[in-house]
Amino acid sequence: MRADAKRNLDKIVSAAAEVMAERGVSAPMEAIAKRAGVGVGTLYRRFPDRDSLIAAVGDHYVHTMAAALDEAASSGADAWNAIWDFVTWAAAPGRAALATALAVLPEEAIVDREEFARAREGWVRRFDELVRRAQAEGSMRADVGVADLIHLLQVFTCHPDRLPEPVASQPARYLHLMLDGMKAGAATPAA
Amino acid sequence: MRADAKRNLDKIVSAAAEVMAERGVSAPMEAIAKRAGVGVGTLYRRFPDRDSLIAAVGDHYVHTMAAALDEAASSGADAWNAIWDFVTWAAAPGRAALATALAVLPEEAIVDREEFARAREGWVRRFDELVRRAQAEGSMRADVGVADLIHLLQVFTCHPDRLPEPVASQPARYLHLMLDGMKAGAATPAA
DNA sequence: GTTAAGCGGAATATCAGATTCCGGTTTCCC
DNA sequence: GGGAAACCGGAATCTGATATTCCGCTTAAC
Numbered sequence: 001m002r003a004d005a006k007r008n009l010d011k012i013v014s015a016a017a018e019v020m021a022e023r024g025v026s027a028p029m030e031a032i033a034k035r036a037g038v039g040v041g042t043l044y045r046r047f048p049d050r051d052s053l054i055a056a057v058g059d060h061y062v063h064t065m066a067a068a069l070d071e072a073a074s075s076g077a078d079a080w081n082a083i084w085d086f087v088t089w090a091a092a093p094g095r096a097a098l099a100t101a102l103a104v105l106p107e108e109a110i111v112d113r114e115e116f117a118r119a120r121e122g123w124v125r126r127f128d129e130l131v132r133r134a135q136a137e138g139s140m141r142a143d144v145g146v147a148d149l150i151h152l153l154q155v156f157t158c159h160p161d162r163l164p165e166p167v168a169s170q171p172a173r174y175l176h177l178m179l180d181g182m183k184a185g186a187a188t189p190a191a
Numbered sequence: 192m193r194a195d196a197k198r199n200l201d202k203i204v205s206a207a208a209e210v211m212a213e214r215g216v217s218a219p220m221e222a223i224a225k226r227a228g229v230g231v232g233t234l235y236r237r238f239p240d241r242d243s244l245i246a247a248v249g250d251h252y253v254h255t256m257a258a259a260l261d262e263a264a265s266s267g268a269d270a271w272n273a274i275w276d277f278v279t280w281a282a283a284p285g286r287a288a289l290a291t292a293l294a295v296l297p298e299e300a301i302v303d304r305e306e307f308a309r310a311r312e313g314w315v316r317r318f319d320e321l322v323r324r325a326q327a328e329g330s331m332r333a334d335v336g337v338a339d340l341i342h343l344l345q346v347f348t349c350h351p352d353r354l355p356e357p358v359a360s361q362p363a364r365y366l367h368l369m370l371d372g373m374k375a376g377a378a379t380p381a382a
Numbered sequence: 383g384t385t386a387a388g389c390g391g392a393a394t395a396t397c398a399g400a401t402t403c404c405g406g407t408t409t410c411c412c
Numbered sequence: 413g414g415g416a417a418a419c420c421g422g423a424a425t426c427t428g429a430t431a432t433t434c435c436g437c438t439t440a441a442c
Contacts, residue, residue, distance in 0.1 A: 001387090002386095002387060002388065002439085002440055002441075003440070003441090004387095004388070004389085004439075004440065005387075005388060005389095005440095008388085008389085028429080028430060028431085029430075029431065029432085030430075030431085033390095033391095038389085038390080039389060039390035039391050040390080040391070040431090040432080041388095041389065041390060041391065041432095041433085041434085041435095042388075042389060042390070044431090044432065044433080045388075045389085050431090144368070147357065148365075148368070151355045151357050151358050151365075152358075152365070154355045154358075155346065155347075155354060155355065155358055156346075158353075162349075162353050163346060164342045164345045164346065166338065166342050167342050167343070167345075167346055174339075174342075174343065174346075177335070177339070177343075177369060177372040177373065178365075178368055178369060178372055179372070180371070180372035180373075180377045181367075181368040181369055181370070181371035181372030181373075181377065182368065182371075182372075183372075183377065186371045186372065186374065186377045192418095193408080193409055193410075193417095193418060193419070194408095194409070194410090195408065195409070195418095195419070195420085196409095196418075196419065196420095199419090199420090219398080219399055219400085220399075220400065220401085221399070221400090221422095224421090224422095229420085229421080230420060230421030230422050231400090231401080231402095231421080231422065232401095232402085232403080232404095232419095232420065232421055232422065233419080233420060233421070235400090235401065235402080236419080236420090241400090383442100384441105384442090385439105385440105385441095385442095386439105386440095386441095387438100387439090387440080387441095388437105388438080388439075388440090389436105389437080389438065389439090390435105390436100390437090390438100391434100391435105392433105392434095392435105393432105393433085393434085394431100394432085394433075394434100395430100395431080395432075395433090396429100396430085396431075396432095397428105397429090397430090397431095398427100398428095398429095398430105399426105399427090399428095400425100400426080400427075400428100401424105401425085401426075401427095402423105402424085402425075402426090403422105403423095403424090403425095404420105404421105404422105404423105405420105405421105406419105406420080406421090407418100407419075407420065407421095408417105408418080408419070408420085409416105409417090409418075409419085410415105410416100410417090410418095411414105411415100411416095411417105412413100412414090412415100
């Protein structure tokens, strides 16, 4: 692969990640190409169909998230604070497409992409361990689980267009509210 | 207006409310017409543009909600429980388009529709009073407000397509989690 | 300097949904 | 009961937004 081709490939993946974060996984190919400073033709040469592009973006995100989670988990804080920190990180501006990397990816796009599946599973597992640790510590109620956290992250970190304005602009505020609801003793047992 | 015309008008508004609940305010006109058991032509004769239809649906919902809120508020329970009950009602299946009636309505669509604006404002005001009452009672934290409740209601009661599956199918679970986070003492102060 | 890999983006193909139109029905009033 | 006015349904048509292709022009690489 020629050097310029490689360069463009990288630009395309980053651009796609950004644009998909803003407009959802089905953002126009042309918008992605433009953001990457590249012609649509180049985009199509590299990624013959949208799914392959989504998959590439997915890789990008899973790895980024896994790293952030590990950092929060190993910061020495207790499990509850590690979760709090990770959620805060995930809600930061520019992280909007988190959802993309989670479950939103069309099944077809990730079939056979073992590396991706492995990374994702690893991330989920470690997140789950953290949650269980927090519950064991007595800081998180026992009737909620990683799944709830992941789903809520998806909801609050999806493309801003899909959220009411104040929520879109302060996802952290709302995620923290939800975390407060997940605190041990906060609560009426969840249904 | 001829009797059959009136009949169709009603069918159209109910159908629109349902379909918009499921597919969002920009659901295809044809889908709405079909649900109403009416031709697209009829739909267009009554509502020349989508906004007028949205406005009609809005009226429909605001009144329904206002009634539900008033009922919860006057049930004799304390303010916190009234809120809890209302939120539960709003999250019940078939109520999905709540968002439609709140702020999602395009401004243009409601300009000059004073009756609607008045109903909505009345609803918001009474909801706000309830919230303040709960705070005065000491059951709800003081750093959140009706706006937060309304926005989160919007998030969790929007068209199911826009939410991750588990959230879409159990909005009440997540809304209750949110309420738990809003309980007095639950919490780290919201940002 | 040559050439194959790579590029941009205009042109074209698709598709979903909006909107129009009119021949065929219903109401409703006399 | 009868006829005009008001209504219908939905096929046909129009549009706008994207996807996808294609090919003459560039540029890295040797």
